Amino acid sequence: MGTLGCIVDANGEDGTGDTGAAPSALPAAARPPDAPTAVATPGIVATPGTPTAAEPPTAATASFGAFYAGHFTDLVRLATLLSGSSDAAPDLVQDCFVRLHGHWSSVNDPLPYVRRSVVHACASHHRSIARKRRLPVPVVPDTQLGAHELEDALAKLPARQRAAVVLRYYGDLPDADIARALRCRPGTVRSLIHRALADLRKVIEP
Numbered sequence: 001m002g003t004l005g006c007i008v009d010a011n012g013e014d015g016t017g018d019t020g021a022a023p024s025a026l027p028a029a030a031r032p033p034d035a036p037t038a039v040a041t042p043g044i045v046a047t048p049g050t051p052t053a054a055e056p057p058t059a060a061t062a063s064f065g066a067f068y069a070g071h072f073t074d075l076v077r078l079a080t081l082l083s084g085s086s087d088a089a090p091d092l093v094q095d096c097f098v099r100l101h102g103h104w105s106s107v108n109d110p111l112p113y114v115r116r117s118v119v120h121a122c123a124s125h126h127r128s129i130a131r132k133r134r135l136p137v138p139v140v141p142d143t144q145l146g147a148h149e150l151e152d153a154l155a156k157l158p159a160r161q162r163a164a165v166v167l168r169y170y171g172d173l174p175d176a177d178i179a180r181a182l183r184c185r186p187g188t189v190r191s192l193i194h195r196a197l198a199d200l201r202k203v204i205e206p
Contacts, residue, residue, distance in 0.1 A: 064104050068097055071111065075118050081166045082122035084129075084155040092121045116181045119167075123159040153203045161196035164189050 072093060079089035096117040100110060107113050154162055160182060167178045168189075175186040182189065 064101055067110055071114070072097070075114065078115070078166065078171060079118050079122050081151075081154070081170055082119065082163055083125045084151065085125070088125055089122075092125060093118055096121055112177065112180055116183070119163050119181050123163065126155070126159055126162075150200075153200055157196050157199060160184075161192045161199070164192040165196045165200075168193055 075093045075096070076089050079092050080086045083089055083092060096114050099117060100107065100114045103113075104110070154165070157165070163182060164178055167173045167181060171178075173181075175189045178189045179186045182192075184192075
């Protein structure tokens with residue numbers, strides 16, 4: 001049934017998706033400044049034109065860099081499923097990390113923060129694409145769907161249903177974390193997943 005077939009399995013096994021690796025460099029806003037800064041040294045006076053040592057990265061910058069490197073790839077996989085575009089997903093996630101960097105010092109729990117940002121960015125992207133092309137739901141002639149067909153069916157779900165299903169069966173998140181990402185109650189999460197699975201079964205079991 002393909003790598004995403006487990007989404008409609010009541011046992012809730014995870015699906016997988018292809019994605020690119022994290023860029024080798026951090027977002028421009030996250031990089032330490034390139035310009036060298038003077039380092040005060042007793043007995044030494046800096047004169048114009050005299051090379052000075054670059055200031056080392058701060059602890060906050062180093063912490064953000066480690067967080068970025070540790071979570072970028074997983075969030076791109078998540079964004080690929082949510083947006084339906086492996087090409088757009090890295091850019092969407094990168095933008096979310098840039099926004100996170102601007103609030104890094106005030107965010108106590110950055111992973112839920114950036115995950116919620118990715119969910120909303122993908123929903124906006126999906127709405128933009130849907131407005132540009134209004135395509136009918138494709139008719140599937142048999143009961144066996146490949147990965148691409150199931151991804152297409154998933155993409156046809158409303159944004160909140162799609163996000164709830166992907167966060168549950170791909171992200172393996174509990175209802176509370178999904179509710180936090182979608183800004184709703186855990187009971188609403190269960191309702192969204194129930195309706196989404198019912199719609200997916202209509203495609204898989206015509």
